[in-house]
Amino acid sequence: xxxxxxxxxxxxxxxxxxxxxxxxxxxxxxxxxxxxxxxxxxxxxxxxxxxxxxxxxxxxxxxxxxxxxxxxxxxxxxxxxxxxxxxxxxxxxxxxxxxxxxxxxxxxxxxxxxxxxxxxxxxxxxxxxxxxxxxxxxxxxxxxxxxxxxxxxxxxxxxxxxxxxxxxxxxxxxxxxxxxxxxxxxxxxxxxxxxxxxxxxxxxxxxxxxxxxxxxxxxxxxxxxxxxxxxxxxxxxxxxxxxxxxxxxxxxxxxxxxxxxxxxxxxxxxxxxxxxxxxxxxxxxxxxxxxxxxxxxxxx
Amino acid sequence: xxxxxxxxxxxxxxxxxxxxxxxxxxxxxxxxxxxxxxxxxxxxxxxxxxxxxxxxxxxxxxxxxxxxxxxxxxxxxxxxxxxxxxxxxxxxxxxxxxxxxxxxxxxxxxxxxxxxxxxxxxxxxxxxxxxxxxxxxxxxxxxxxxxxxxxxxxxxxxxxxxxxxxxxxxxxxxxxxxxxxxxxxxxxxxxxxxxxxxxxxxxxxxxxxxxxxxxxxxx
Numbered sequence: 001x002x003x004x005x006x007x008x009x010x011x012x013x014x015x016x017x018x019x020x021x022x023x024x025x026x027x028x029x030x031x032x033x034x035x036x037x038x039x040x041x042x043x044x045x046x047x048x049x050x051x052x053x054x055x056x057x058x059x060x061x062x063x064x065x066x067x068x069x070x071x072x073x074x075x076x077x078x079x080x081x082x083x084x085x086x087x088x089x090x091x092x093x094x095x096x097x098x099x100x101x102x103x104x105x106x107x108x109x110x111x112x113x114x115x116x117x118x119x120x121x122x123x124x125x126x127x128x129x130x131x132x133x134x135x136x137x138x139x140x141x142x143x144x145x146x147x148x149x150x151x152x153x154x155x156x157x158x159x160x161x162x163x164x165x166x167x168x169x170x171x172x173x174x175x176x177x178x179x180x181x182x183x184x185x186x187x188x189x190x191x192x193x194x195x196x197x198x199x200x201x202x203x204x205x206x207x208x209x210x211x212x213x214x215x216x217x218x219x220x221x222x223x224x225x226x227x228x229x230x231x232x233x234x235x236x237x238x239x240x241x242x243x244x245x246x247x248x249x250x251x252x253x254x255x256x257x258x259x260x261x262x263x264x265x266x267x268x269x270x271x272x273x274x275x276x277x278x279x280x281x282x283x284x285x286x287x288x289x290x291x292x293x294x295x296x297x298x299x300x
Numbered sequence: 301x302x303x304x305x306x307x308x309x310x311x312x313x314x315x316x317x318x319x320x321x322x323x324x325x326x327x328x329x330x331x332x333x334x335x336x337x338x339x340x341x342x343x344x345x346x347x348x349x350x351x352x353x354x355x356x357x358x359x360x361x362x363x364x365x366x367x368x369x370x371x372x373x374x375x376x377x378x379x380x381x382x383x384x385x386x387x388x389x390x391x392x393x394x395x396x397x398x399x400x401x402x403x404x405x406x407x408x409x410x411x412x413x414x415x416x417x418x419x420x421x422x423x424x425x426x427x428x429x430x431x432x433x434x435x436x437x438x439x440x441x442x443x444x445x446x447x448x449x450x451x452x453x454x455x456x457x458x459x460x461x462x463x464x465x466x467x468x469x470x471x472x473x474x475x476x477x478x479x480x481x482x483x484x485x486x487x488x489x490x491x492x493x494x495x496x497x498x499x500x501x502x503x504x505x506x507x508x509x510x511x512x513x514x515x516x517x518x519x
Contacts, residue, residue, distance in 0.1 A: 256373055283375045285512035295375045297304040 200231020344406030435502035
């Protein structure tokens, strides 16, 4: 299950988080429409860009394995940050740490902090379900709900009670399918089963579904690995457009994809963050020998 | 385990191709000046005719560079190396053109006797050849220091050019019948000075391949 839709409504969190607008507390989920989505001005890739997510000396252990070793990273707003690295380097583990998807794996322990707009998301008072509404995730294989295209997009929004009117929900569904670059292809068959869509379309539907709950950050874990090249191109175009209004972090083992779509690239190796920088520089003049070896495929 | 063996092999082949081309070009410079010194118009014609083969070879290697880019998606050091290779190929081809023009002078002055010694022209040619060889060698070894050292040689060529220029002006002033030949020789000296400048571009390409920076070595 990708995000909060199937989560149990009860939570063991205690108290309210001491945070400016209380957005991550349990009360949110039943509350009114929260704030604005992605209304921030797009920040160019400058040193002054707003930092939305920040890992601060973050460690993660699976039973018997130190998977993330002191990761410190700033994720700037309104940009695509690509995370690359060989299999087993920790990039997917790190991505899942950004919205506490790792909570669902037994035996995990973490140290350090992950800050979302300055708030430590691992604080005891944070409700992971509310968190995952604001930091959505898209996985490698699209898993659509066994319902209509319309209902797939509306489902999460309904759970979070984001629109009280039918007209509002319709507008939301249309907007999100449009943002995901799927509207034109499905607008005449919204009531048809989502399972009838092609893989590439389903993946865009999943993106629309994530958008429908008004996230601020979208995390994508190898979103086009299982998708054909043409559909991949469409999804990449979609991500580039969405980056104007959202913060996007994409894990990919496709180096050309990282080069094509991202403004910043992060290289992981053996659970460590080896190098991070503007994509153009990482791909033309990497500072670390290990980054160069990985990018040029000299990695044995 | 070395991965991308096929790619590495193709990169090596490209570099060897560039080295071979540089050897050819260096040889053309030597033969062109020799043809001129001997006033050998036939040798001159042969050199001019041979320029086409060099152009074809350069075009082939350029296509190889683009093929590698298209098929292997090189990044980082590999990409800079291929970018530098494209630059080097263009400059080698220009050097060969200049050498060919020197050979053309031997053809134009056919039947005449050299009115004076070529003074420092052979020395300029030697230095120019040396620069070409050392620049390509620096490329293969990715040796930034060796590349930068070529600036001093270019300075020496420039200095010799000034000398040759001055000597030829004096000669033409003293002997009006020498003006036509003297003017041709001025052009020859100028071609050699341009060859040295192009060889400095080769050095710049090497520095780019190593560091990713584009220095301006010609001043």
